[in-house]
Amino acid sequence: MSTFTQERVPDPAGLRRALDERGYLADPGLVTALFLALRLPQPLLLEGEAGVGKTEAAKALADVLGGPLVRLQCYDGLDAAEALYEWNHARQLLGIRLAESRGERLAEADLFTEEYLLRRPVLTALTHPGPEPAVLLIDEIDRADDDFEAFLLEVLAEAAVTIPEVGTIRAVVPPVVVLTSNRTRDLHDALKRRCLYHWIDYPDPERLVRDRPPPGAGDLGGTRGGDLGGGTAAAHPGDPEGPGDRREHRLARGARPARRTAAGRRGRRGDPGHTAEVPGGPGTGAGTRPGVAGGQRP
Ligand SMILES: Nc1ncnc2c1ncn2[C@@H]1O[C@H](COP(=O)(O)OP(=O)(O)OP(=O)(O)O)[C@@H](O)[C@H]1O
Ligand SMILES: [Mg+2]
Structure with a gap:
């Protein structure tokens, strides 16, 4: 982790607060995974069902770090000329x-x-001058052909790209790399070994949604901070973790007034430490086994 990142994100609690302030509500496991990705540093592979917040996690992280978000949307037929240079x-x-x-x-x-090089997203992220790191979002990697993953291995392991005619271009400030997948196909072990892994689960029904209603909430008669279809809205001017006028909503039916307990703030799955796995390093085979390390796959 660079000194810059260390100052901006000193610990997981600080990261959680910063994400929270930007309207991204992360479970303790996801916060730990994101923090480790910054601290080690190592790419982070996020998997989960559609809409659980994989893409948004990378956007929120870029916002926290203050650097650019460089996004590579993967698709069938994507090649190095579109992704790298x-x-x-x-x-x-x-x-x-x-x-x-x-x-x-x-x-x-x-x-x-x-x-004479055209910089595509990967090279753009590698050559970002800093001091704040870019976040390279390789979104929906499972949509790309499996051969394409090979192009990413050098980037993931060494934050570098080798161009035959030019040589190896190394990142000045290594980007924070977040990959997402909906698991429509299995990814290569070689790619998974180079990444931390976290499965983003659906939120608990009682999870508080603050500040930003989910998409379509306006159709339920809600304005920003309005009542979300029967949920109970309550203002918490005394909330130590948020702005004084922050409103909270429970999506669960028949919810009690949304007052958070200390246990609730810690999260319902307990100790965040168990949810992100640190692999033994490239080539050790002690890498990440999706569904085992970060969060439980439903
Ligand atoms: N933890 C969260 N906190 C706040 N908003 C969230 C969270 N998770 C998801 N959202 C909201 O839900 C919507 C969908 O999130 P996002 O696009 O990140 O999902 P995704 O997992 O990338 O889905 P897909 O697999 O379809 O790409 C976004 O508008 C986002 O703002
Ligand atoms: Mg997405």
């Missing part, structure tokens, strides 16, 4: 014409330099 052929042609007009002759090596 591509040669800017138009610019190379212009370079040749320009040289000819000056009566110069360009050698091939002159045309394959960083100047």
Whole structure:
């Protein structure tokens, strides 16, 4: 973890508060996984059903760190030219014409330099100058062909990309890498070994949703902070963790007034420490076994 990140996110509790302030409600297990991803640092693979907050977790983390969110949306047929880098052929042609007009002759090596590279999301994140790290979101990796995962291994393990004509480009400030998957197919072990893993479960029915109603809540007659279809709204000016006018809502039917207990704040699954697994490192085979380490798969 860089000094910058350490100052901004000193401990898991601080990270949870910061996410909370930005309207992202994370379970203790997810907070621990995100914190470890920053501290080690190591890429984090998030899996879970649709809508549980995988993409949003990366967005909220970028917001907390203050750096850019660089998003790579994966799809069937995605290749390295779209994800990592591509040669800017138009610019190379212009370079040749320009040289000819000056009566110069360009050698091939002159045309394959960083100047003529188009930076796609992965290279953009690696070359972000900092000081705050970029968050590289590789979203829905399971939608890409399984061959594509091979292109990511160097990035995940070493925060670097090797371009045959140029050499290895290493990150100045290594990006925080978050991968998401809906588990429509199994990912390669090689990729999983390089990542921390966390399964984001559905929230408990009683989980408090504050500040930001879920999508479509407006249809239920709710404005921001309004009553969500029968839930009980209560203002907590004295809430030590939030702004004085923050409102809380229970989505559960027949909910009691939304007053949080210390146990509730700790989360319902107890000690956050057990939910994120730290693999033994690339190649050890002691890596992450989805469904075992972070959260329980339903
Ligand atoms: N923990 C959370 N705190 C606050 N909002 C959340 C949380 N989880 C999800 N949301 C909200 O739910 C919506 C869906 O979240 P998101 O897009 O991150 O889901 P996802 O897991 O990436 O789904 P998909 O697999 O379809 O991509 C977003 O509008 C987000 O704001
Ligand atoms: Mg998503």
